[in-house]
Amino acid sequence: MKTTDFIRTLLVFTLCFIANVTIFAGNPDGKLIYNAEEVDGVKVSETVYKMNNGLLTNYEKYCYKYNDNKQVTENLMQIWDGDNKCWNNHMCIRYIYTNSDVTINYYEWNEKKNDFILLPDRTVTMQN
Numbered sequence: 332m333k334t335t336d337f338i339r340t341l342l343v344f345t346l347c348f349i350a351n352v353t354i355f356a357g358n359p360d361g362k363l364i365y366n367a368e369e370v371d372g373v374k375v376s377e378t379v380y381k382m383n384n385g386l387l388t389n390y391e392k393y394c395y396k397y398n399d400n401k402q403v404t405e406n407l408m409q410i411w412d413g414d415n416k417c418w419n420n421h422m423c424i425r426y427i428y429t430n431s432d433v434t435i436n437y438y439e440w441n442e443k444k445n446d447f448i449l450l451p452d453r454t455v456t457m458q459n
Contacts, residue, residue, distance in 0.1 A: 363390065373401055392418055402428055423447045431459050 364380040364387060374395055381390040389411035396405040405425050409418040420440040427434040434456040438447035 373397055388413070389418075398428065400428075402426065404428075420447070433457050433459060 362382045364382065365377055366380065367374050367377040369375065376395065377393045378389070379391040379393075380387040391411065392409040394405075394407040394409070395403055396407075398404050403426055405423065407420070408422040410421045411417075412419050422440065423438040425436045425438065427436070434454065437450045437453035439450055440446075441448045
């Protein structure tokens, strides 16, 4: 029963994260193309390209880190800066696993501090 509740809760938070990313990203004018990179059976990054006048242009990038149990420990989101031709940090989600819990911390990039800032109202701990 606890496993089912954990999976449901994780699914809800995943959907909330996707909705949050969609709100931050706005509404792109073209189709999005996804290119995932896997190493040893786990996705380590995913680059999202946007179709722009028949050309693919960088749009978003996700980088993933894992622990020894192949559980995601960090999900970094970057947005393409076309003017400066570089990836800029946008958001980071960090997962902390204990014996029976997982804590999910959301961070937003702060350019002035040049660091991620914890968003405590979005921190969630779920029982496994």
